Amino acid sequence: MRKVSYLLEGGSMAHEDFCGHVGKMNPGDLQWMTAGRGILHAEMPCSEEPAHGLQLWVNLRSSEKMVEPQYQELKNDExxxxxxxxxxxxxxxxxxxxxxxxxxxxxxxxxxxxxxxxxxxxxxxxxxxxxxxxxxxxxxxxxxxxxxxxxxxxxxxxxxxxxxxxxxxxxxxxxxxx
Structure with missing residues (x-):
């Protein structure tokens, strides 16, 4: 499973997982997280202002389901x-x-x-x-x-x-x- 998060506007969101990936999403930022073999993670708002965004869950191909967990951020200015x-x-x-x-x-x-x-x-x-x-x-x-x-x-x-x-x-x- 792959999770694609895109923060449209409003507040910020914090992410952390047991692989050591830590990130903060601000409006316009994107995050890819691939669970692969399995991953534990947390997402929490980190501002008083409500955050509005999209989160898409993508089913991986059979050949990709047991890959190592992965995390990638793309900041708005990138x-x-x-x-x-x-x-x-x-x-x-x-x-x-x-x-x-x-x-x-x-x-x-x-x-x-x-x-x-x-x-x-x-x-x-x-x-x-x-x-x-x-x-x-x-x-x-x-x-x-x-x-x-x-x-x-x-x-x-x-x-x-x-x-x-x-x-x-x-x-x-x-x-x-x-």
């Missing part, structure tokens, strides 16, 4: 943030606006009030999370449907495109595709 047409993308991993990494996880922050087409291959699962569900729609713009604050949209192989997300100023969209 994450590339290309901008195009008023949309800033924090490319945590994967590919967005020409920047590549391992996973396909990106944060889109649109200041233009426009919309964003998310590129990708067919047969993808897209997890979209936003603070204000009233401002987000997924799917064909002509048939777009409202989503909840955390929504899963699956595209069909060769028959559907990745969702188009409609934005307004200061709206943020977190996208994970595989």
């Amino acid at each position: 994450i590339p943030k290309p901008t195009k047409d008023g949309v800033t993308v924090a490319v945590i991993s994967g590919e967005a606006l020409g920047v590549k990494g391992q996973l396909r996880l990106s944060e889109h922050s649109d200041q233009s009030g426009g919309s964003e087409e998310v590129d990708g291959n067919s047969d993808n699962t897209v997890v979209a999370a936003t603070k204000d569900p009233e401002l987000l729609k997924l799917g064909d713009p002509e048939k777009a449907h409202q989503v909840s604050s955390h929504s899963v949209h699956t595209t069909k192989k060769d028959t559907d495109k990745l969702p188009r997300a409609a934005y307004v100023v200061d709206n943020r969209l977190e996208i994970l595709t595989r």
